[in-house]
Amino acid sequence: MLIGVIADDFTGASDIANTLAKGLPGQGGLRTVQYLGVPKEAAARNVEAGVIALKSRSISTELAVEQSLDAMHWLLEQGCQQIVFKYCSTFDSTPGGNIGPVGEALATALGVSGVVACPAFPGAGRTVYQGHLFVNDRLLNESGLQNHPLNPMTDADIRRWLRLQTAGEVGHVGIDAVRRGPAKIGSALRQCAEERRVLVIVDAITDEDLVTIGRAVADDRLITGGSGIAIGLPGNFIERGLAKGTGAVDFSVDGPEAILAGSCSGATRGQVERHSMLHPSLPIDVAGVMDGSVKAADLTSFLLSHTGNAPLVYSSSTPEEVQASQARFGREKVAAALDDLFATTAQELVKSGIRRLVVAGGETSGAVASALGYNALTIGREIDPGVPALLAEGERPVALALKSGNFGAPDFFKKALQRLAGR
Numbered sequence: 001m002l003i004g005v006i007a008d009d010f011t012g013a014s015d016i017a018n019t020l021a022k023g024l025p026g027q028g029g030l031r032t033v034q035y036l037g038v039p040k041e042a043a044a045r046n047v048e049a050g051v052i053a054l055k056s057r058s059i060s061t062e063l064a065v066e067q068s069l070d071a072m073h074w075l076l077e078q079g080c081q082q083i084v085f086k087y088c089s090t091f092d093s094t095p096g097g098n099i100g101p102v103g104e105a106l107a108t109a110l111g112v113s114g115v116v117a118c119p120a121f122p123g124a125g126r127t128v129y130q131g132h133l134f135v136n137d138r139l140l141n142e143s144g145l146q147n148h149p150l151n152p153m154t155d156a157d158i159r160r161w162l163r164l165q166t167a168g169e170v171g172h173v174g175i176d177a178v179r180r181g182p183a184k185i186g187s188a189l190r191q192c193a194e195e196r197r198v199l200v201i202v203d204a205i206t207d208e209d210l211v212t213i214g215r216a217v218a219d220d221r222l223i224t225g226g227s228g229i230a231i232g233l234p235g236n237f238i239e240r241g242l243a244k245g246t247g248a249v250d251f252s253v254d255g256p257e258a259i260l261a262g263s264c265s266g267a268t269r270g271q272v273e274r275h276s277m278l279h280p281s282l283p284i285d286v287a288g289v290m291d292g293s294v295k296a297a298d299l300t301s302f303l304l305s306h307t308g309n310a311p312l313v314y315s316s317s318t319p320e321e322v323q324a325s326q327a328r329f330g331r332e333k334v335a336a337a338l339d340d341l342f343a344t345t346a347q348e349l350v351k352s353g354i355r356r357l358v359v360a361g362g363e364t365s366g367a368v369a370s371a372l373g374y375n376a377l378t379i380g381r382e383i384d385p386g387v388p389a390l391l392a393e394g395e396r397p398v399a400l401a402l403k404s405g406n407f408g409a410p411d412f413f414k415k416a417l418q419r420l421a422g423r
């Protein structure tokens with residue numbers, strides 16, 4: 001294993017696994033596997049990039065640091081030369097959140113400083129300019145992310161947001177330095193290290209900027225960012241003859257299908273609206289879930305009775321509805337109840353023979369993937385930017401798409417089911 005990634009949620013892990021497996025056009029990517037939590041056993045020998053999916057974005061800082069360090073140790077034991085800490089391209093975290101503390105703890109453990117922190121993912125509209133994060137043409141705090149159910153993002157200046165979480169000062173390398181090339185980026189990062197700035201927000205607006213940053217950090221032990229930061233990394237190893245460039249695995253799994261959407265993000269709500277016009281779809285009554293009158297069995301029987309027609313169940317709601325439920329039942333309680341519901345539903349679905357499963361939302365996907373107990377998922381072809389097809393191998397293979405809330409085209413659900421079946 002050459003590159004080891006510690007991802008703070010499940011869909012984020014799939015996202016960066018997709019980038020590593022895809023690589024750059026004409027160059028190829030790395031043979032990549034996504035692990036659900038820190039594996040107990042050694043990785044298979046042909047794995048070139050290992051991505052450990054944690055569920056550490058919204059847990060206590062202490063636990064997030066502990067789990068991330070465990071993951072780092074396992075990855076180093078597998079031979080990794082480079083560790084990447086993957087967080088959300090919209091920098092999802094609270095002011096007391098985990099990006100800063102985990103980044104600093106990994107840097108201390110690896111004895112490094114002046115470490116890149118860059119959430120840019122231009123393919124999904126996320127760019128960093130003058131230390132500010134944009135989603136398409138909007139500042140982060142005006143992009144809809146200010147209404148996120150778990151971590152409302154209310155400041156687009158991610159230097160300032162990160163500084164709320166870190167022990168030390170945060171550095172910044174602007175786009176001018178990035179455009180002057182790898183050597184300039186390297187010297188700017190070294191300067192930050194000399195000033196004892198452990199984490200350094202680096203501007204990036206295009207994929208080319210990210211490739212340039214990738215070249216600048218070819219020999220760095222630690223890199224942090226969104227999936228975009230990995231665009232240039234496979235090439236460093238392929239060019240040196242250390243990786244073969246074989247990348248994503250082609251597979252197809254046909255059979256009964258289901259879609260579960262727990263994300264309330266704008267893109268998912270659009271996908272739900274579009275899909276439910278033409279396919280059997282069941283909205284989840286959140287109050288019913290909270291009083292115990294809506295159960296997993298209700299969701300399962302709906303989905304199983306409509307297989308063949310791409311059935312969907314969803315809790316996705318508008319920001320106003322989410323706020324009303326949270327005010328009535330408590331933010332954590334309602335999230336836990338829904339995550340549990342989706343997890344149990346997924347277990348029952350797979351037991352009943354579902355072979356293709358599409359899940360929308362990072363927390364929701366985490367709950368589902370943990371409940372299904374898959375240890376390792378092979379990375380297949382990209383469905384939409386940031387979302388690969390995943391394969392849980394075994395006697396009865398199950399193909400999955402774990403979609404970040406804000407990812408995917410409006411017709412994502414249908415497209416994902418087709419891609420999983422190799423169509």
Ligand SMILES: Nc1ncnc2c1ncn2[C@@H]1O[C@H](COP(=O)(O)OP(=O)(O)OP(=O)(O)O)[C@@H](O)[C@H]1O
Pocket residue numbers: 009011149150262263264265268286315316317321322325326334335336338339360361362363364365403404405406
């Ligand atoms: N109707 C609802 N009311 C309140 N909370 C909800 C509702 N539907 C879902 N939730 C909770 O909101 C959270 C949504 O987070 P999730 O990570 O799944 O989606 P997301 O944040 O859009 O995706 P990502 O993290 O990939 O960007 C989950 O914990 C889920 O249980």
Ligand SMILES: O=C(O)[C@@H](O)C(=O)CO
Pocket residue numbers: 009011012013015016087088089090121226227362386404405
């Ligand atoms: O980086 C992103 O936007 C996604 O991979 C993600 O982490 C959303 O949960």
